[in-house]
Amino acid sequence: MKTGVYPGSFDPITMGHLDIIIRAAGLADNLIIGVLKNTNKKSVFSLEDRVNFIERVIREETSLTNVTVEAFDGLLVDFVRNKGASLIIRGLRAVTDFEYELQIAQMNHKLDSGVDTVFFTTSVEYSYLSSSAVREIASFGGDIRPFVPKCIVQSVYDKYKSIRSV
Ligand code: PNS
Numbered sequence: 001m002k003t004g005v006y007p008g009s010f011d012p013i014t015m016g017h018l019d020i021i022i023r024a025a026g027l028a029d030n031l032i033i034g035v036l037k038n039t040n041k042k043s044v045f046s047l048e049d050r051v052n053f054i055e056r057v058i059r060e061e062t063s064l065t066n067v068t069v070e071a072f073d074g075l076l077v078d079f080v081r082n083k084g085a086s087l088i089i090r091g092l093r094a095v096t097d098f099e100y101e102l103q104i105a106q107m108n109h110k111l112d113s114g115v116d117t118v119f120f121t122t123s124v125e126y127s128y129l130s131s132s133a134v135r136e137i138a139s140f141g142g143d144i145r146p147f148v149p150k151c152i153v154q155s156v157y158d159k160y161k162s163i164r165s166v
């Protein structure tokens with residue numbers, strides 16, 4: 001049984017993340033999406049929202065049965081080990097991601113030699129996509145429909161409406 005962990009901030013989940021989730025769920029017997037309880041990186045969406053969005057997307061927009069969503073803090077390798085997993089899944093959009101991702105993957109392998117990182121190259125149509133771009137577009141009321149799963153579009157807009165009204 002191979003268990004993989006796909007970690008990230010998911011602030012919020014994008015179509016690029018969903019693409020990686022679907023493909024990684026075909027590689028691992030069980031896939032755990034690990035949502036970082038950001039301590040030094042401030043997220044716009046609460047941990048609860050980020051977890052709920054992913055759960056809703058998996059339930060409503062896929063037929064995947066081997067994917068679960070969990071929050072984690074502390075070191076990723078500790079979370080991976082505690083879950084009995086041995087694979088970390090990450091997406092690579094462009095060469096600009098590579099240097100950072102390589103360093104983290106090597107560091108994680110050094111911290112726990114039983115953990116390997118597997119990279120999925122992002123599908124071309126999502127290679128330019130990031131959560132930060134989605135946040136920027138949503139904050140100005142732009143059209144985020146091509147970039148985030150359908151069932152969370154309104155929730156993302158609602159968040160920015162509530163931010164604007166305070
Ligand atoms: O979606 P992101 O923000 O690119 O995800 C980054 C993430 C969660 C993979 C990374 O920040 C992480 O693993 N954080 C946990 C702390 C840790 O283990 N750091 C790596 C050791 S150098």
